Amino acid sequence: MSTTTLSSQDHIKKAMACFGTGVTVITTHHDGQDWGMTCNSFNTVSLDPAMVLWSIKNSSSSHAAFSQSTGYTVNILSLEQHALAMRFAQGSHAERFSGLKLIRMTDNRPRLDGALAWFDCSLHSKVTAGDHDIMLGNIIDCSSQTDTAPLLYAQRQFGTLKPWQA
Numbered sequence: 001m002s003t004t005t006l007s008s009q010d011h012i013k014k015a016m017a018c019f020g021t022g023v024t025v026i027t028t029h030h031d032g033q034d035w036g037m038t039c040n041s042f043n044t045v046s047l048d049p050a051m052v053l054w055s056i057k058n059s060s061s062s063h064a065a066f067s068q069s070t071g072y073t074v075n076i077l078s079l080e081q082h083a084l085a086m087r088f089a090q091g092s093h094a095e096r097f098s099g100l101k102l103i104r105m106t107d108n109r110p111r112l113d114g115a116l117a118w119f120d121c122s123l124h125s126k127v128t129a130g131d132h133d134i135m136l137g138n139i140i141d142c143s144s145q146t147d148t149a150p151l152l153y154a155q156r157q158f159g160t161l162k163p164w165q166a
């Protein structure tokens, strides 16, 4: 198996950054504590059954919590929630949730009030893939609103949608 060198990792990361995504905060509740992290590897997998995925770095401090809990809630951030993207990428997990209005989902999972959309999922399986694990989930429930702009991320910058006008 080949090893990816540091310089080639930078090369890959630069190319991957050209793929624009939405921004999510994925949350769970484990061992009496709320856990949450910013994530842009979220994607759809299947409609029947309804399934999604995201990937978590093995070295993440929340890896055990997400692996051992029964599921996770995906919060799709709106533009107005841009500050949450960096808040949920650093600091203690308790600080990340401090002062936020939370709605409790299955197994006490916290959902962030005001998200553009959310998916509450049970953990289907975990697939080990290099230095990340792919977290496959079955959608239990979801909801969305369309009157708010999405937060988007591309080329290491946050922004929002500029619709194409021919």
Ligand SMILES: Cc1cc2nc3c(=O)[nH]c(=O)nc-3n(C[C@H](O)[C@H](O)[C@H](O)COP(=O)(O)O)c2cc1C
Residues within 6 Å of the ligand: 023, 036, 037, 038, 039, 040, 041, 042, 054, 055, 056, 057, 059, 060, 061, 062, 063, 085, 086, 088, 089, 090, 153
């Ligand atoms: C825009 C953005 C997207 C991110 N996407 C992911 C991701 O898909 N998977 C991941 O493991 N980390 C991702 N991160 C990094 C995690 O949010 C960060 O490493 C984590 O919250 C660190 O805390 P922890 O180790 O305590 O979980 C992303 C960060 C940002 C800012």
